[in-house]
């Protein structure tokens with residue numbers, strides 16, 4: 241029996257991690273300084289989820305990957321220019337803020353409501369993928385909430401591997417404390433998988449995949465519905481950069497022996 | 510004052526939820542969560558989940574809880590979403606909790622937000638402090654720290670391990686109230702996969718985090734790479750010092766692309782933006798440039814030293830306390846030799 245999946249990957253944008261980020265206060269709550277100007281990248285762990293989804297779909301012919309993204313439309317378009325060359329998918333865009341200071345619950349509602357509208361959605365084939373934590377809010381909450389809204393109680397977080405068996409069951413490895421993995425066996429779809437780094441290197445850009453994706457990406461961006469995303473009920477008393485800037489002592493011209501002795505003394509203090 | 514976590518006029522019902530360990534006891538993160546709950550005024554209820562919960566209740570009999578609610582049974586020994594979420598939901602409802610505190614272990618991290626949703630509440634995770642006026646947590650991968658509060662109840666707060674001094678209280682014989690939960694799951698936990706003991710390089714309780722960067726695999730002054738030697742030096746130091754091994758992304762990426770550069774390294778060792786943010790008293794970085802996406806993972810490492818050939822690397826710019834501009838091969842070989850001689 242061949243297995244086919246509908247793999248829905250949820251992922252958004254984050255500021256390029258090489259940028260300096262600074263918080264500012266706005267009437268709508270905290271935000272990033274020059275947020276609209278900051279170059280954005282696909283949220284890294286969501287990116288791994290997308291690459292794993294494409295790989296799983298390739299190995300199970302007839303499967304389809306959807307990429308559901310809530311982000312500012314114009315920025316999403318920019319990021320899609322490169323992401324679309326890496327994996328085949330159908331984009332479903334929702335227009336809204338990608339800020340870390342918004343509520344995961346609002347984002348999850350918008351994502352789940354959108355997933356429910358996918359034509360021909362079949363729960364027995366559905367795998368909902370995403371990053372286990374974003375590089376913005378970093379809460380690890382959104383995917384759980386999407387799962388709850390869709391009624392999926394087989395959920396896994398910090399996933400590094402999925403291995404599908406011929407009967408449709410799969411083994412999952414999740415990160416747990418102390419550099420270990422917890423192995424679980426799940427009877428089959430539907431399931432929610434919040435991915436960590438996984439095992440695949442980032443795919444190289446493939447212009448052919450990019451061209452194929454672009455045919456659906458532009459209409460999807462045009463159709464993107466705005467979502468109301470806020471942080472109702474939350475009061476931020478402060479958002480600040482860490483105060484700790486160290487006065488680095490730079491030690492040059494010290495012999496390896498002397499450095500070693502100093503390091504040992506420090507370790508053993 | 511903030512509407513915050515309220516004072517005497519509006520007492521909270523604070524529920525601390527914890528899982529029992531395989532031996533029936535409570536681990537340190539659970540004791541930290543109970544200790545953190547004491548910063549809020551209210552009635553404390555403890556909820557315990559596991560195959561057997563009496564030993565754990567007795568362990569903390571003197572913690573001041575008004576009640577111990579338990580969900581007990583072999584199916585609740587497995588860390589998995591369906592059973593953990595159902596147990597937590599049932600206890601929270603039985604307790605009529607307004608504030609729920611859990612330790613942000615991998616087990617609670619898997620269900621915290623889902624449980625809050627079932628209770629029509631909200632969750633805040635990776636919290637690093639709880640006080641009478643709210644919580645502290647970080648945004649954008651430890652780049653900025655926020656003090657915040659919220660009006661929604663129940664409010665589930667997952668506090669990161671290592672942020673609070675664990676509870677110390679008298680043991681005794683606790684009276685527990687069982688809460689019935691019927692739940693099944695299509696998932697079975699089949700075990701833990703860990704590297705062999707010799708290669709178990711991640712030691713969360715170690716005082717020292719030792720970080721290796723991609724420089725260990727780069728061409729050295731003689732124009733050649735010395736990877737086997739690097740592996741031997743790194744493992745030698747780890748074994749002698751019992752420190753925990755972290756890595757930069759560049760180094761584990763090389764290892765991951767089929768080149769098996771350093772076989773004891775994986776993405777689990779990676780520190781930083783797309784890696785972990787461990788808590789250690791001290792950190793020693795070697796052959797690593799100290800770029801921001803790496804050093805955000807050092808947020809909770811208190812004392813930091815680095816060895817790099819580059820005097821202008823990221824560590825020099827206020828990220829390390831001391832930067833030794835030196836050859837890490839020579840220094841670390843010597844350090845290990847001195848440690849071994851002690």
Ligand SMILES: Cc1cc2nc3c(=O)[nH]c(=O)nc-3n(C[C@H](O)[C@H](O)[C@H](O)COP(=O)(O)OP(=O)(O)OC[C@H]3O[C@@H](n4cnc5c(N)ncnc54)[C@H](O)[C@@H]3O)c2cc1C
Pocket residue numbers: 257258281284721722723724725727729756757758759760779780781782783784785795796797798799800801802803804816817818819822835836837838
């Ligand atoms: C989206 C995204 C996410 C990222 N996430 C992470 C992350 O989670 N973690 C992370 O680490 N990086 C991350 N990065 C990558 C990061 O920006 C850097 O590229 C990476 O940290 C560099 O690794 P490195 O310092 O080991 O290597 P390099 O930059 O190659 O530096 C090697 C250093 O070794 C020194 N060296 C060489 N030989 C010796 C010697 N004998 N003795 C002493 N010093 C020597 C060199 O002088 C140099 O400073 C991320 C980047 C992006 C874009």
